[in-house]
Amino acid sequence: xxxxxxxxxxxxxxxxxxxxxxxxxxxxxxxxxxxxxxxxxxxxxxxxxxxxxxxxxxxxxxxxxxxxxxxxxxxxxxxxxxxxxxxxxxxxxxxxxxxxxxxxxxxxxxxxxxxxxxxxxxxxxxxxxxxxxxxxxxxxxxxxxxxxxxxxxxxxxxxxxxxxxxxxxxxxxxxxxxxxxxxxxxxxxx
Numbered sequence: 001x002x003x004x005x006x007x008x009x010x011x012x013x014x015x016x017x018x019x020x021x022x023x024x025x026x027x028x029x030x031x032x033x034x035x036x037x038x039x040x041x042x043x044x045x046x047x048x049x050x051x052x053x054x055x056x057x058x059x060x061x062x063x064x065x066x067x068x069x070x071x072x073x074x075x076x077x078x079x080x081x082x083x084x085x086x087x088x089x090x091x092x093x094x095x096x097x098x099x100x101x102x103x104x105x106x107x108x109x110x111x112x113x114x115x116x117x118x119x120x121x122x123x124x125x126x127x128x129x130x131x132x133x134x135x136x137x138x139x140x141x142x143x144x145x146x147x148x149x150x151x152x153x154x155x156x157x158x159x160x161x162x163x164x165x166x167x168x169x170x171x172x173x174x175x176x177x178x179x180x181x182x183x184x185x186x187x188x189x190x
Contacts, residue, residue: 004064004075006040009049015065019078026066026073041068052078103160 004026028037044051044067051066055075063078138144 004053004055004066006051006053006066008052009044009047010052012048012050012067015050015078018084020065021077021079024064024075024077025069026075037073041073044068099160103164 028034040051043049053064053066053075055062055064055077057077063080064075065078066073066075068074134144
């Protein structure tokens with residue numbers, strides 16, 4: 001269908017981001033629909049609401065969240081509850097060790113030093129680029145060498161150990177910094 005049936009208007013913060021699926025740009029169809037489109041869009045902006053609607057895409061009914069975006073609407077299909085897995089199935093086995101305040105402060109410092117603004121342009125699909133290069137080499141008749149398999153060290157990083165090592169590095173650097181400030185090179189008076 002080419003219609004979207006709005007059921008509810010909800011605060012945007014009520015929508016759990018785990019339900020978000022695929023985004024679509026929504027525009028009015030024709031001059032007749034433009035007036036109603038603009039009225040609804042502007043009212044949603046003013047009230048800071050998101051419309052929950054139903055739409056048929058690919059022979060299946062989807063729930064879609066519509067929110068104002070510039071002159072149009074951003075429609076994001078939502079997953080149905082049965083499509084989500086319960087986080088407790090994954091998080092229950094995570095232990096709850098006692099962590100020192102110093103370790104949390106150190107982690108906070110690392111977060112502050114690595115802070116930046118979200119820039120999706122800096123993300124590149126390195127796998128796809130490597131695959132395209134490989135296909136290009138193969139198409140050019142060049143031989144493809146299979147790289148040696150590296151030993152699988154698992155995908156687990158001991159964050160606490162990394163923080164401790166970082167803390168050790170910071171402690172050993174501190175006395176040197178004090179020495180530089182307190183003395184450094186002596187200059188002869190002229």
